[in-house]
Amino acid sequence: MTRALILLRRRLIGSIFVLLIVVIGTFLLLEAAPGDAVDAYIVSTGGDAGMIELLRHRWGLDQSELTRLANYLWALLHLDLGQSVTFSRPIRDVILERLPNTLLLMVSATALSFGLGSALGIYAGARPGSVRDRILSIGSLALYAIPGFWLGLVLIVVFAVDLRWLPIGGIEALASDKTGLDRAADIAIHLVLPVAALGFIYLALYLRMMRAGMAEVWRQDFVLAARAKGLSRRRIVLAHVARNALLPLVTMLGLQSAQMLGGSVVIESVFSVPGLGRLAQEAVAARDTPLLLGIILVSAVLVVVINLLVDIAYAFLDPRVGAGEANA
Amino acid sequence: MSGFTISRRTMLAGSAMLLASTAMPDTGWAQTPKKGGRLVLAADSEPRNLNPAIVASNGVFFISSKIVETLAEASFDGKDGLAPRLALSWEGAADGLSVTFKLRDGVKWHDGKPFTSADVAFSALQIWKPLQNLGRTVFKDLAAVETPDDLTAVFKFAKPTPFQLIRNALPALSSVVPKHIYEVGKIEDNPANNAPIGTGPFKFAEYKAGQYYRLTKNADYWGKDEPYLDEIIYQVLPDRTSAASALEAEEIQLAAFSAVPLADLDRISKVPGLKVISKGYEGLTYQLVVEINHRRKELADLKVRQAIAHAIDKDFVVKTVFLGYATTATGPVPKNDPQFYTADVPTYPFDVAKANALLDEAGYKKGPDGKRFTLKLLPAPYFNETKQFGDYLRQALAAIGIDAQLVNNDSAAHIKAVYTDHAFDLAVGPPVFRGDPAISTTILVQSGIPDGVPFSNQGGYKNDALDALIAKASETLDTTARTDLYKEFQKEVAADLPLINVAEWSFISVARDTVGNIANNPRWAVSNWADTYLAG
Numbered sequence: 001m002t003r004a005l006i007l008l009r010r011r012l013i014g015s016i017f018v019l020l021i022v023v024i025g026t027f028l029l030l031e032a033a034p035g036d037a038v039d040a041y042i043v044s045t046g047g048d049a050g051m052i053e054l055l056r057h058r059w060g061l062d063q064s065e066l067t068r069l070a071n072y073l074w075a076l077l078h079l080d081l082g083q084s085v086t087f088s089r090p091i092r093d094v095i096l097e098r099l100p101n102t103l104l105l106m107v108s109a110t111a112l113s114f115g116l117g118s119a120l121g122i123y124a125g126a127r128p129g130s131v132r133d134r135i136l137s138i139g140s141l142a143l144y145a146i147p148g149f150w151l152g153l154v155l156i157v158v159f160a161v162d163l164r165w166l167p168i169g170g171i172e173a174l175a176s177d178k179t180g181l182d183r184a185a186d187i188a189i190h191l192v193l194p195v196a197a198l199g200f201i202y203l204a205l206y207l208r209m210m211r212a213g214m215a216e217v218w219r220q221d222f223v224l225a226a227r228a229k230g231l232s233r234r235r236i237v238l239a240h241v242a243r244n245a246l247l248p249l250v251t252m253l254g255l256q257s258a259q260m261l262g263g264s265v266v267i268e269s270v271f272s273v274p275g276l277g278r279l280a281q282e283a284v285a286a287r288d289t290p291l292l293l294g295i296i297l298v299s300a301v302l303v304v305v306i307n308l309l310v311d312i313a314y315a316f317l318d319p320r321v322g323a324g325e326a327n328a
Numbered sequence: 329m330s331g332f333t334i335s336r337r338t339m340l341a342g343s344a345m346l347l348a349s350t351a352m353p354d355t356g357w358a359q360t361p362k363k364g365g366r367l368v369l370a371a372d373s374e375p376r377n378l379n380p381a382i383v384a385s386n387g388v389f390f391i392s393s394k395i396v397e398t399l400a401e402a403s404f405d406g407k408d409g410l411a412p413r414l415a416l417s418w419e420g421a422a423d424g425l426s427v428t429f430k431l432r433d434g435v436k437w438h439d440g441k442p443f444t445s446a447d448v449a450f451s452a453l454q455i456w457k458p459l460q461n462l463g464r465t466v467f468k469d470l471a472a473v474e475t476p477d478d479l480t481a482v483f484k485f486a487k488p489t490p491f492q493l494i495r496n497a498l499p500a501l502s503s504v505v506p507k508h509i510y511e512v513g514k515i516e517d518n519p520a521n522n523a524p525i526g527t528g529p530f531k532f533a534e535y536k537a538g539q540y541y542r543l544t545k546n547a548d549y550w551g552k553d554e555p556y557l558d559e560i561i562y563q564v565l566p567d568r569t570s571a572a573s574a575l576e577a578e579e580i581q582l583a584a585f586s587a588v589p590l591a592d593l594d595r596i597s598k599v600p601g602l603k604v605i606s607k608g609y610e611g612l613t614y615q616l617v618v619e620i621n622h623r624r625k626e627l628a629d630l631k632v633r634q635a636i637a638h639a640i641d642k643d644f645v646v647k648t649v650f651l652g653y654a655t656t657a658t659g660p661v662p663k664n665d666p667q668f669y670t671a672d673v674p675t676y677p678f679d680v681a682k683a684n685a686l687l688d689e690a691g692y693k694k695g696p697d698g699k700r701f702t703l704k705l706l707p708a709p710y711f712n713e714t715k716q717f718g719d720y721l722r723q724a725l726a727a728i729g730i731d732a733q734l735v736n737n738d739s740a741a742h743i744k745a746v747y748t749d750h751a752f753d754l755a756v757g758p759p760v761f762r763g764d765p766a767i768s769t770t771i772l773v774q775s776g777i778p779d780g781v782p783f784s785n786q787g788g789y790k791n792d793a794l795d796a797l798i799a800k801a802s803e804t805l806d807t808t809a810r811t812d813l814y815k816e817f818q819k820e821v822a823a824d825l826p827l828i829n830v831a832e833w834s835f836i837s838v839a840r841d842t843v844g845n846i847a848n849n850p851r852w853a854v855s856n857w858a859d860t861y862l863a864g
Contacts, residue, residue, distance in 0.1 A: 033740075033741065034737065034740070034741040034744045034745060034749075035738075035739075035740030035741045035742075035743055035744035035745075036740070036744075037740075039739075039740040039741075039743040039744045039748070040739060040740035040743070041376075042743060042782045043710060043739040043740070043743055043782070044373075044375075044385050044386075044387050045383055045384075045385045045461045046385075046461055046462070046768065046782055046783045047461040047464075047781070047782070048461075048464055048465060048781055049777075049778040049780060049781050050464065051459075051461060051464060052780055052781070058516065085376075086376050087376060087537065088376060088377075088517075088521075088522070094537070097537060098537075098538065153569060156573050157573065160573065160577050161573050161576045161577045164577060164578075167577075167579065168570065168573050168574050168577050168579055169565070169570060169574075170539060170563070171539065174368065174539070174540050174542075174561055174563055175534065175540065175542050175559075175561055269566050269567050270567050270569075270570075272538075272539075272563075272564060272565050272566060272567065272570055273538075274536070274537060274538025274539050274564075275538075278538065278566060279538070282566075285738060285739065285740070286740075287740050
């Protein structure tokens with residue numbers, strides 16, 4: 001247990017610096033972008049000089065950049081994410097409203113791509129060079145090459161518009177009175193297409209890693225030993241080869257979580273899912289700096305936590321990662 | 329004004345039916361309005377403030393015009409193009425110092441309190457004049473609103489104000505909100521800005537950020553038997569392709585404001601059960617304009633501006649960029665405006681040879697590489713069409729030896745670059761004509777406007793004669809004389825080209841055949857939909 005605790009402590013200290021750099025970097029990047037929240041707002045309203053001045057004052061944009069950054073960091077110290085200019089609501093509420101949708105989408109898509117990807121990888125890697133191996137390899141490569149939004153649009157046209165099996169978008173039925181299990185089922189149905197679109201892209205990655213890992217492990221001496229022992233092929237594949245090939249995939253899982261967040265921006269727009277990715281896109285367009293900072297902060301925390309979990313899992317999965325190494 | 333509908337059934341039904349359907353204001357198929365039902369439609373943006381008295385913009389009206397009503401609405405056949413809403417009549421004094429509104433009796437706010445002249449006075453003085461994006465200009469001289477009784481409101485102006493302007497401003501600028509809700513606390517922070525309370529046929533029920541807005545029927549509405557619908561749901565569909573798919577999948581019944589891109593209209597018009605309607609936006613005309621930075625030496629030369637005007641093939645632009653859903657423009661007032669438009673202005677037919685000759689005359693000879701000079705061209709990113717026209721303009725200018733370099737920005741960056749930093753030579757903009765040149769059109773060419781004001785003359789253009797004309801029109805009370813001055817204004821703008829008007833367009837609706845009473849007024853998408861119904 002101490003092993004995990006040491007790792008945790010070291011990671012937490014490191015994470016605080018990472019998050020600080022992320023916040024300041026994002027703030028400066030957004031400041032460098034031409035136009036502020038008022039410029040973005042008056043696109044749809046117009047307005048005279050007096051009104052524009054009034055708005056800049058109300059939204060605190062007449063203060064200097066440094067003052068605003070300092071104010072933001074000071075509020076952040078008190079765990080206050082501030083007020084969104086776009087929504088005129090506390091950013092914490094706006095983000096909490098969307099976070100579950102993005103998490104649901106990410107976790108489901110990860111489960112799909114990791115589960116199906118590694119299973120197919122084992123299937124293909126069990127007989128390297130066979131017909132099924134080649135078909136799966138080429139198929140997964142094709143999927144990997146397809147842009148996410150295009151896959152999403154095709155899925156919509158086929159399954160929502162033509163066949164009408166599934167809804168075209170959203171996270172649940174509009175203004176319905178569904179509760180409990182009914183509501184869960186409704187959300188699940190709405191998630192099928194976006195999860196498929198997001199998951200299939202990363203599926204190829206896990207499939208190919210698993211397959212390559214297995215090809216590698218096949219050549220190891222202990223496989224030869226297992227064979228010499230007279231173990232069945234099935235047991236060799238599952239207990240010896242696949243298990244060892246699985247380790248790099250777990251590392252990948254952590255790294256991929258950040259990618260998934262990026263991918264969800266597009267998928268959430270195509271499928272009208274009210275999630276963090278879409279919110280981030282809207283925040284950039286509206287130059288809602290505090291909102292975007294809040295989203296990035298939450299995303300960064302998410303990625304840090306996922307990677308921490310992966311590391312801890314790794315420490316348990318692979319006995320070679322000892323306490324000594326964790327201290328190094 | 330003829331309607332324009334396409335659907336497979338119309339085509340199959342033959343010309344007789346076509347004639348019948350285009351002649352009728354109602355383009356719906358079922359003719360007897362039916363009660364009940366939920367109308368689901370596409371919304372592509374989520375306005376942060378739903379109070380139309382503060383934010384007079386189409387994005388806000390689209391949702392809130394069903395909840396909060398104006399004094400009058402635009403109409404195809406009403407006197408002066410208006411139909412009564414909260415006001416039954418309006419009368420301007422001869423001296424231009426007052427306008428008297430007689431208000432509708434028996435109107436109740438959604439919370440049950442009676443609507444009175446005090447609400448009108450409060451909205452006008454506390455909101456339209458000091459806070460509203462457009463009202464700050466139009467109502468700037470409003471000094472007081474007298475309320476001799478509950479159903480009479482008399483607007484008093486400090487300076488003579490043309491009644492024609494006030495009348496033309498009513499549909500967009502006169503949203504009335506309840507005094508008893510807004511007199512407490514700061515108006516800008518009032519919770520009713522996000523959950524409006526009005527007198528309209530629908531009540532605000534619910535908003536789920538990123539998902540939908542829900543409005544429900546106001547059972548106490550003043551309109552007899554209205555509204556027909558039980559519920560209106562605006563489904564937020566941020567992706568440009570979603571609305572068309574959602575219509576086809578029958579998840580929504582209506583997509584207004586060109587939520588279905590022009591390029592998809594041909595395909596979607598062939599889907600059984602869907603109709604494409606280009607009517608109902610006559611009062612919301614957008615103008616495709618080339619904005620010019622007159623600080624550039626070359627562009628300060630009238631001959632160069634004339635050359636650019638001659639280099640643009642307006643018919644081609646209408647045909648290819650707008651796929652025919654637009655008309656060519658002659659000047660700063662759109663052709664479909666019933667009051668002010670005049671065709672009697674200098675025109676610039678497409679003529680590359682003449683454009684080249686003008687540039688030679690101006691002294692900008694082609695260099696050895698065939699180029700005369702280089703310009704920075706910033707197309708506004710708000711519409712597909714403004715971006716596509718930017719691409720076209722670059723080619724059209726290349727044909728006359730002007731090398732235009734495209735700079736593409738997002739909306740906030742474009743606004744800043746053009747209207748604050750003046751970091752452009754040419755820009756493509758889509759100003760809106762709002763029924764009267766004094767509301768948002770003269771500002772496009774008038775001088776002396778502070779930096780940073782969007783959709784205004786930020787090109788450094790100054791023409792004393794034109795400024796004098798604008799000033800004179802703004803204080804001319806007689807409707808005929810005022811109209812004549814704006815005709816002169818159009819001539820002067822077309823002659824001196826402070827900017828180049830290329831085309832005029834508006835939006836397209838796509839709806840299920842079951843949606844009735846669509847497009848029956850010139851601002852239909854932003855009107856109250858009390859008579860909209862769902863058949864079958």
